[in-house]
Amino acid sequence: MSRIKVELKKKDVDTIKEICRSFNNNPDELINVLHTTQHAFGYLPAEIQEVVARELRIAVAKVYGVVTFYSFFSMVPKGRNPISVCTGTACYVRGAENVLSEFRKELNIDVGETTPDGRFSISCLRCIGACGLAPVVMVGEKTYGRVSPEMVRDIIREYEDQ
Amino acid sequence: MADFKIHLLVCGGTKCRSSLSTILTEQLRTEIKNQGLDDYAQVVTTGCFGFCEKGPVIKIIPDHTIYTKVKPDDAEEIVTEHIVKVRKVNRLLYKDPKTDKIITDARGMEIYKKQIRIALRNCGMIDPESIEEYVARDGYAALGKALTSMTPEETIQVIKLSGLRGRGGAGFLTGLKWELTRQTHGDEKYVVCNADEGDPGAFMDRSILEGDPHSVIEAMAINGYCTGASQGLVYIRAEYPLAIERLKKAIQQAREYGMLGEDIFSTGFNFDISIRYGAGAFVCGEETALIHSMEGGRGEPTMKPPFPSVKGYLGKPTNVNNVETLANVPVIINKGHEWFSSIGTERSKGTKVFALAGKVNNVGLIEVPMGITLREVIFEIGGGIKNDKKFKGIQIGGPSGGCLTEKHLDVPIDYDSLVDAGAMMGSGGMIIMDEDDCMVDVAKYFLDFTVDESCGKCTPCRIGNKRLHELLVNITKGNGTEEDIERLINLASVIKDTSLCMLGQSAPNPVLSTLENFREEYHTHIHDKKCPAGVCKDLMKYEIVPENCVGCTACARACPVGAITGERKEIHIIDQSLCIKCGACMDRCKFNAVIIN
Ligand SMILES: Cc1cc2nc3c(=O)[nH]c(=O)nc-3n(C[C@H](O)[C@H](O)[C@H](O)COP(=O)(O)O)c2cc1C
Ligand code: SF4
Ligand code: SF4
Ligand code: SF4
Ligand code: FES
Ligand code: FES
Numbered sequence: 001m002s003r004i005k006v007e008l009k010k011k012d013v014d015t016i017k018e019i020c021r022s023f024n025n026n027p028d029e030l031i032n033v034l035h036t037t038q039h040a041f042g043y044l045p046a047e048i049q050e051v052v053a054r055e056l057r058i059a060v061a062k063v064y065g066v067v068t069f070y071s072f073f074s075m076v077p078k079g080r081n082p083i084s085v086c087t088g089t090a091c092y093v094r095g096a097e098n099v100l101s102e103f104r105k106e107l108n109i110d111v112g113e114t115t116p117d118g119r120f121s122i123s124c125l126r127c128i129g130a131c132g133l134a135p136v137v138m139v140g141e142k143t144y145g146r147v148s149p150e151m152v153r154d155i156i157r158e159y160e161d162q
Numbered sequence: 163m164a165d166f167k168i169h170l171l172v173c174g175g176t177k178c179r180s181s182l183s184t185i186l187t188e189q190l191r192t193e194i195k196n197q198g199l200d201d202y203a204q205v206v207t208t209g210c211f212g213f214c215e216k217g218p219v220i221k222i223i224p225d226h227t228i229y230t231k232v233k234p235d236d237a238e239e240i241v242t243e244h245i246v247k248v249r250k251v252n253r254l255l256y257k258d259p260k261t262d263k264i265i266t267d268a269r270g271m272e273i274y275k276k277q278i279r280i281a282l283r284n285c286g287m288i289d290p291e292s293i294e295e296y297v298a299r300d301g302y303a304a305l306g307k308a309l310t311s312m313t314p315e316e317t318i319q320v321i322k323l324s325g326l327r328g329r330g331g332a333g334f335l336t337g338l339k340w341e342l343t344r345q346t347h348g349d350e351k352y353v354v355c356n357a358d359e360g361d362p363g364a365f366m367d368r369s370i371l372e373g374d375p376h377s378v379i380e381a382m383a384i385n386g387y388c389t390g391a392s393q394g395l396v397y398i399r400a401e402y403p404l405a406i407e408r409l410k411k412a413i414q415q416a417r418e419y420g421m422l423g424e425d426i427f428s429t430g431f432n433f434d435i436s437i438r439y440g441a442g443a444f445v446c447g448e449e450t451a452l453i454h455s456m457e458g459g460r461g462e463p464t465m466k467p468p469f470p471s472v473k474g475y476l477g478k479p480t481n482v483n484n485v486e487t488l489a490n491v492p493v494i495i496n497k498g499h500e501w502f503s504s505i506g507t508e509r510s511k512g513t514k515v516f517a518l519a520g521k522v523n524n525v526g527l528i529e530v531p532m533g534i535t536l537r538e539v540i541f542e543i544g545g546g547i548k549n550d551k552k553f554k555g556i557q558i559g560g561p562s563g564g565c566l567t568e569k570h571l572d573v574p575i576d577y578d579s580l581v582d583a584g585a586m587m588g589s590g591g592m593i594i595m596d597e598d599d600c601m602v603d604v605a606k607y608f609l610d611f612t613v614d615e616s617c618g619k620c621t622p623c624r625i626g627n628k629r630l631h632e633l634l635v636n637i638t639k640g641n642g643t644e645e646d647i648e649r650l651i652n653l654a655s656v657i658k659d660t661s662l663c664m665l666g667q668s669a670p671n672p673v674l675s676t677l678e679n680f681r682e683e684y685h686t687h688i689h690d691k692k693c694p695a696g697v698c699k700d701l702m703k704y705e706i707v708p709e710n711c712v713g714c715t716a717c718a719r720a721c722p723v724g725a726i727t728g729e730r731k732e733i734h735i736i737d738q739s740l741c742i743k744c745g746a747c748m749d750r751c752k753f754n755a756v757i758i759n
Contacts (some may be wrong), residue, residue: 001234016585017506023408027458028456028457028458028476029440029458030458030459031438031441031455031458032438032439034439034441035400035439044323062459064459065460066459066460069443069460069461069617070440070441070443070461071442072400072441072442073440073441074439087418088362088363089362089519089520089557089560089591089593089607089608090363090519090520090525090593092607093520093521093593093595093599093604094520094521125401126360126362126444126611127361127362127363127364128176128401129177129365129368129369129402129754130176130177130180130214131175131214131363131365131517131519131525132214132215132217132519132525132526133177133214133215134182134376134519134525139393143180145177145180145181
């Protein structure tokens with residue numbers, strides 16, 4: 001996979017250092033450090049992982065191992081409007097597959113990808129605990145319940161100019 | 163609760179919040195203020211009522227009125243009518259889905275009749291962000307009782323005698339686990355609350371943490387007292403922001419009230435709790451994996467023994483319990499083990515919380531006594547199958563569990579009977595399926611999940627489950643053979659016997675139980691190349707019925723791949739080799755000429 005090299009500014013490096021320091025540069029806190037860092041930057045490219053590894057005095061391979069193990073961490077930036085389709089069991093039996101394929105078709109990207117204009121990305125979630133509203137879709141923080149394939153276009157349209 | 167005459171309990175659970183319950187709460191408060199009722203009525207945000215599909219839900223105390231699907235605009239009417247004029251707002255009252263009768267008193271509702279609320283006792287009853295309300299309902303009384311009038315051994319004895327078993331899946335006796343942790347020597351020990359809840363389609367633990375976080379905090383402190391730990395850790399999924407927020411607030415409040423910290427109840431007992439976040443890996447719910455994750459590593463399971471009680475977090479004795487298990491503890495201490503063990507069956511005591519989802523009328527959280535039958539749960543509490551369809555199966559225990567059928571409807575729900583029937587208690591997900599669900603597809607879905615979530619450490623799970631999944635994919639594509647069934651069964655038994663952790667060991671369960679209970683459906687896929695439920699796309703054929711086709715060309719214009727040919731006013735034909743089964747033609751045809759075969 002081709003990858004865009006990320007240039008970290010001094011300010012960014014300082015932010016990461018600051019985050020590590022707030023966890024006492026303790027390697028046991030790696031997951032919490034990564035959560036906070038991803039929250040600040042939106043994703044965790046290799047360059048960020050290198051700084052974290054240096055600060056916590058652990059191998060980059062260890063950081064990489066953890067980032068790739070947990071699905072919550074992402075090495076690619078998400079879209080400005082991240083779309084998450086719940087594919088938990090309740091949503092699945094109520095037709096989440098069809099909703100998901102409609103999003104893929106409409107946006108012309110696959111799960112885990114971002115549209116070229118950076119506006120949308122699609123990911124799958126497993127049960128956000130709103131099974132009563134299945135199938136459920138989230139765009140950013142907003143939740144849509146009882147989504148049918150027909151509603152997909154309207155949902156996308158809501159974010160068209162963002 | 164204070165001196166208010168009327169309490170409006172607004173559900174603030176995740177589902178209701180996603181359907182605007184926060185705005186509704188504001189509107190109700192404004193309305194009450196505008197009408198000068200500030201001293202008379204109070205609006206309280208609570209945890210989930212277990213009614214989620216009909217949200218936002220409001221319950222009014224003392225008359226037990228339940229209003230469902232309430233919109234912010236309804237606030238005025240509720241205040242003016244219900245509170246001022248004491249007249250119920252009929253159009254918002256809950257309607258029984260079976261009889262269509264309006265229910266005016268929630269206590270008479272089928273969905274509540276068979277339930278006993280122990281773990282969920284405070285959910286939907288108190289404001290989870292207020293420690294005072296928790297205390298007003300006997301909160302922290304059990305901690306006080308244990309610390310000031312019972313020895314750790316006596317406390318453990320009560321839990322042991324109560325018969326409480328772990329609600330996280332394995333069903334291990336809780337008191338025994340506490341005793342083991344107590345007996346292991348260690349300069350430091352830890353108490354861990356497992357709030358990872360990875361089963362897709364389950365949300366019991368989250369609802370408890372959102373609706374009653376103090377009960378878990380109190381139980382962890384009691385656990386610390388019993389086992390000799392002074393540090394508690396909650397491992398919670400990062401995907402649960404509301405539960406995290408409420409838990410953080412509750413921990414802070416408990417510290418301010420001296421329920422956490424140093425010298426609790428002036429007994430010299432010290433205990434505090436910190437939070438660790440999961441990051442989206444199902445296997446981290448397994449206790450050894452969870453501990454590695456808390457230590458900052460990849461969440462890969464390791465061999466047991468040693469059990470965490472002996473060698474856990476940072477190598478120290480660690481007591482791991484599930485959220486729901488813990489939520490039961492304070493009540494048992496307050497009411498005594500005899501009371502608790504009088505509920506349930508011989509070997510499964512107390513209640514279990516289930517997340518009822520899928521094709522039933524009442525979707526939501528329920529808490530029922532052990533020993534209740536599946537029939538009662540699905541047809542009485544759950545209100546039967548949606549749209550009067552036919553019940554087909556129920557998946558219990560999530561991806562590790564099994565799929566039961568009509569013939570199991572009278573099986574009592576307890577740890578042992580479920581295992582005998584080929585399923586398991588698991589954490590409490592119950593997915594109900596109807597005639598439109600394909601069981602081969604369901605098995606494939608769960609395998610897809612386990613393949614995705616396997617940590618990859620051992621071969622039978624990493625590769626074996628992948629092969630199982632491929633076999634199922636083949637069958638759903640119409641390429642299966644009779645021998646594939648034999649292969650599935652053989653491979654499944656190898657995986658079960660040789661995987662390191664329960665994730666791998668239980669992954670084949672959905673395949674085995676669907677093979678057991680729905681064998682003829684597999685056969686139809688293999689021999690007739692048909693999916694009776696109409697789910698498996700590759701086995702479906704879109705066809706045009708010549709008698710109905712008027713030749714309007716609508717379908718041909720809609721087809722994205724040009725698979726439909728035919729002149730205007732003549733019968734159209736679908737070229738099966740081109741058709742991608744998108745269904746566009748069927749949507750477009752106004753004459754019901756396109757059918758699925
Ligand atoms: C793959 C896998 C996933 C698990 N997920 C959870 C979970 O999400 N929550 C939980 O409490 N227990 C889970 N468990 C069970 C735990 O390993 C452990 O038995 C439990 O937390 C002990 O608490 P209890 O005795 O109170 O049930 C899981 C087990 C396995 C094998
Ligand atoms: S059985 Fe699966 S999840 Fe468990 S340790 Fe082996 S590979 Fe990992
Ligand atoms: S849309 Fe229906 S009626 Fe019209 S040509 Fe197609 S099949 Fe025939
Ligand atoms: S199902 Fe789709 S691809 Fe097949 S004929 Fe109809 S419109 Fe064309
Ligand atoms: S399965 Fe989708 S919200 Fe629970
Ligand atoms: S979230 Fe409101 S009733 Fe469940």
